[in-house]
Amino acid sequence: MEPRPAATVVVARDGASGLEVLLLQRTHTAVFMPGVFVFPGGAVDDADQDTGRWAGSVPNDDAEASRMLGVARGGLAYLIAAVRECFEEAGVLLADHRDGVAVGGDNTLDLVVLREQVCNGELELAELCQAHGLRLHTDQMGYLAHWVTPPGPPRRYDTRFFVAExxxxxxAAHDGSExxxxxxxxxxEALRLNRGGQFPLGSPTIRTLRTLAEFRNVGEALAHGRQGPARAPxxxxxxxxxxxxxxxxxxxPAYAEIAKLHREGVSAPAYELIPGVVTRLSPRIRRVVAPNPGVMTGPxxxxxxxxTADACAVIDPGPxxxxxxxxxxxAAGTIGWILTTHTHRDHSPASRALRARTGARVLGMPAPHHGGQDTGYHPDYVPTHGERLSIDPETTLRVIHTPGHASNHLCFLLEEENVLFSGDHVMQGSTVVINPPDGDMGAYLQSLEALCHEDLAFIAPGHGFLMGDPHRVIDRIVSHRLAREAKVAQCLQRLGGADERTLVGCVYDDVPETxxxxxxxxxxxxxIKLQDEGAATQRGGVWYPGG
Structure with a gap:
């Protein structure tokens, strides 16, 4: 499915708490992102792209707008769509009269009636502008971000994010339908509430809010937007x-890794992960894939x-x-350390054989007393959170404790390259299973949030290719988890009480029964997380909403 062009606008104002932004909550029955708070926005329509209809109603031309967006043509249509969607969804018309008086300031237009006519198809926004001599604020908006919905959802959009005062x-007023x-x-504050599970947000909104949280007022946000976002290849x-x-x-899946290697002079990297093949990912990093493919392990x-060949560490020796x-x-040369991210049986068991063959020291956290663990794992050294390991004079790994998937889970950050070896904390191509009692959803989300404060260039997962744009990856994981949690709460409310088997069918109705x-x-x-927060309770094997 090809993503459809779309536009979103952050409507911002200066309030008592500093910068404030307008967010709308989508209906719980929406096909795309139900129940989630979003900025006004939607798909670019054919009328938005007909520049002739907008003559005299937009102060900038398509060439100027396209340069701002970094596209060959059609940039103005995104800006027009953002203004139109803002009026339809939020009742806010980003426009002035041609004499410079702001719309709404002179009370000459009944915006409620005009909005209803535009939404009902009785009147097009271009016609409204021509009839009342209005000029849209397309030249006053800043460009914040470019998001493309990843494959999988029922609808995909290629969306440009703007900011406007x-x-x-x-x-503002929500429309009561969408x-x-x-x-x-x-x-x-929106991010704080989202972390607490009280304010559902999608990953593009989370990332945009993180950017906006750095600004004290509208002026700073607009100045940033007028510089335009960094554009990825x-x-x-x-x-x-x-x-x-x-x-x-x-x-x-392979794109970020292959693009990186191309930039570093590798003419034709591999688009598949083949067991036993050594892949050089950087001057300091090589990867060998274990021959244990499967549903849970991917390739x-x-x-x-x-x-280097003179001094190196092995991360996750595998089965x-x-x-x-x-x-x-x-492939390694002289191995000084064998590091394990956690003690699930596809990650740590080979540490014993490798230690016996090389004399290297094993570093990690002991195995918890729960099922599915490598109970024969006994590290020579247990690191502390934040500890730095000097592998050689120019290679430093920092230890980051990331409980959630497993209570003893560690990530390792290669500080010289800002590459995070994430084990199973972040995986490519599948959702990480959180398996109680050792798996803890609350701890998992907190660990992901902590990683958002790290300077990351790539994620090197325990399964899959290198992953680019790490903070965006993490935001998507968090928003997916919180959306699933909201669905758990909705199913509990709708069913009134249900056992786990019934709840699985309700909450995971989009997942194959297998x-x-x-x-x-x-x-x-x-x-369990909802129970800890007082939002669910269990009695006699049945789960109920509330405490």
Whole structure:
């Protein structure tokens, strides 16, 4: 499915708490992002793209707008769509009369009636502007971000985010159909409420709010927006594999890794992960994939070799498969440390054989006393959160304790390159299973939030390719988890009380039934988190809403 062009606008004002932004809550029955608070926005319509209809109603031209967005043409249509959607969804018309008087300031227009006519199709916004001599604020808006919905959701959008100052004499109002509530809120407060599960947000909104939280007032936000966002490369890149050379496009799992390697002079990186093949990801990082593919492990567990041939560390030696251990030893050189992110059986068992063959010290946290753990794992050294490990004079790994998927889970940050070795805390291509009692959903979300404060360039996951734009990846995970948690709460309210088997069918109705057993473990983690927060309770094997 090709994403549809769309535009979103952050309407901002200066309030008692500093910068405030307008957010609308989508209806709980919406196909796309139900129940979530969003900025006004929607798809670019054909009428938005017909520049002839807007003659005299927009002060800038398409060439100027397209330069701001970094596109060859069609930039003005995004700005027009943002203004139109803001009027339709929020009742705020970002426009002036041609004499410079702000719309709403002279009370000559009944915006409530005009909005209804535009929404009902009785009147087009271009006609409204021509009839009343209005000029849209398309030249006063800043450009914040560019988001493309990843594959999977029922609808996909290629969305440009803008920022505009709220007209002082107009009042916002949700439309009562597509949106059911609205609020003016400080960005930092919205993020705080979201972290507490009280204010559902999508990942693009979270990332935009994080950006806006840095500004004290509208002027600073607009100044930032007029500089435009940093633009990531979007051109396809070539790669090799067993089916020959082909182009890899943005959004495909291998894209970020292949684009990185192209920039570093590798002419044709691989678009597939093949066990036993050593892949050099940077001068300090090599990867060997273990031969243990599966539903939960993807192509196999990634073992990373970090450092040089003279001194290196191995991260996650993987399962105890003799051939894999031999491949690690042959590729690594002198191994000083064997690091484990956690003690699930696809990550740590080979540490014993590798230690016996190399004499390297094993570093990690002991295995918890719960099922599915590598009970034979005994580290030589247990690190502390924040500790720095000097692998060689130019290679430093910082230890970050990230409980959630497992209570003893660690991530390792290569400080010289800002690459996070995430183990199973962040995975590519699948949702991390949170399996109580050792898995803890509340701790997982807190650990993800902590990573948002790190300076990250790439994530090197335990399964899959290098992942670019790490903070966006993390935001998507958090928003997905909180959206699922909101669905748990909705199912509890609708059913009044249900056992876990019934709840799985309700909460995970978008997941194949063959995966409901695994999904049930994460469901339980959500229920326990809600119970800890007083939003759910269990009696006699049945879960109920409230404390």
């Amino acid at each position: 709220a007209p002082p004499a107009q009042d 949106t059911i509530d609205h609020v003016w809120i400080n960005p930092a 979007t051109a396809p890149v070539s790669a090799d594999g067993r089916d020959g050379r082909r182009l890899i496009h943005p959004g495909e 196999g567990t990634n073992t990373y070799i970090v450092g 105890d498969i003799e051939a894999h251990v031999g491949e690690i030893e042959a 995966m409901h057993g695994v999904a049930g473990r994460s469901l339980l983690a959500h229920l």
